[in-house]
Amino acid sequence: MPIDAARALAAEPRTAEISWTPRDVLLYHLGIGAGLPATDPGELRYTLETRLHVLPSFATVAGGGSPGVIRGLSMPGVDVDLAHVLHGGQSLTVHRPVPVAGTATATSRIAAVYDKGTAAVLVMRTEVADGDGPLWTDDAEIFVRGEGGWGGDRGPSARPAAPAGEPDRTVERTVREDQALLYRLSGDRNPLHADPDFAGRAGFERPILHGLCTYGMTLKAVVDTLLGGDVNRGRSCTTRFAGVVYPGETLRIRMWRREGRVHVTVGAVERGDAPVLTGMIVDHG
Template sequence: MATRLQAPRLLARAFSPIEHTYTARDTRLYALGVGFGADPLDAGQLNYVYGGADDETLLAVPTMANVLAYPGFWAREPDTGIDWQRVVHTEQEIVLHAPIPPWGRVIGTTRVRALWDKGPGKGALMLQQREVHDAATRQPLATVRQLTLLRGDGGFGPGASEGAPPAQHHLPERAPDAACDLATIPQAALIYRLSGDLNPLHADPAVAHAAGFDRPLLHGMATMGIAAHAVLRAVLAYDATRFAGMRVRFTAPVVPGDTLRTELWIDGKTVSLRTTALERGVVVLNNARVDLR
């Protein structure tokens, strides 16, 4: 069946700005959802989940940018022409223009930045971008980019974007300089979904079984947050001010309860990384990088 997607229409699609007010409680809940606080005696972790009686030392995990002013799963709206049931999230990137405040009011503006047609039966790639800024000061806080494989929408005809999708980040050809193991808990997905991603695939066993999985999966964005935690712990001594950006490629799902080992290659202000679910021997994030200030 021919795709209903029309590239010029999708590239020009208007998105309403989203205003998002979040509190210190939301910031702590996000941090708990990506594993901070697992060691309640670790002062570095506590600054993300406690922050003192008056929140004077509370910090936001840098990857919290992913959930700020999130537009939701808009691909399922009928005007997009996207075969939304065959969408696969392949890459995620954040660029931080300033540290994320531990509470505040932000505005996010989303657009479809590019579409690349892989051909009939081969799908297409869509790059969407969200700019997040402080609602009061208008200060830019983050740029969030998501690369998605539209498996059912190849061969849409004229209107594809010029150029090529972003090239993959290549890992150094040497042994990693460090590694960090972080355990996930069985209820990790149930906690993370409270930060805004309510897809039942991550909570309802019946939905997971219908999709071909034995049990609900952990959100890919949560896996990204756990890998960021590994960098903060192993490289930055939990100093979020040095975290300038992150890009990851999702290669396999995480099952809540997996232990995640993140291998790290440190080259100046670039930290390359790969994350593996140890018990299953599966690489879940690959060709990833964190940029430092």
């Protein structure tokens, strides 16, 4: 069996030193669509080094190395075809504001392996700390088609539903045609997002946008719309990747404000609001 759950869970954590600079933060922000309009003071917080604030989701690419999905596939007990892999979900908790530049230690391990019958789900957990203590904890859910069925734990199935009633805010964000090509420069070089032939082998009509790019675009929309543009108010952001986004499409982002929490759903406008992100929750202060 390509996934040996017991071996994956028992494997020693892997530790690496990561570092980042303002240039990395600026590139990430541009990759998730910041900078439009280019002279807007709200956008300059993301694109000008003298005013730079770090969106918490930058933590998912800090250090410029392989994202959690790719790291998870290199762990002991995991041997699968990359073309069968999708990013199923993401959870990020920041323990304090992400600095504009830094050096830290990242410790990664497989925290859970779930048997979904026709697929397996791996949870790759990465905990990052610097000399002042914990910075963030990042969980990437790795969905592997065709690798389930060994009778293991199915894992949690309940997902938070969007609140009843009309959303408090709805905004639309356009995905540029070249956005996946720009976003991949922050570290995720999976050919699924750039190579048409590889995307075809994986069952897609053309390269798709990185799920974490949609995640970052959505978190930015929440911060800018409901959190007064204050990136430091966001404490955690959890979501399920319910569908793909193709570069050039438009995201419709619906937000429901609750005490200390924002519920979010995202759909692809051109495909009849086909779900893209569901069960997204942003906890804030």
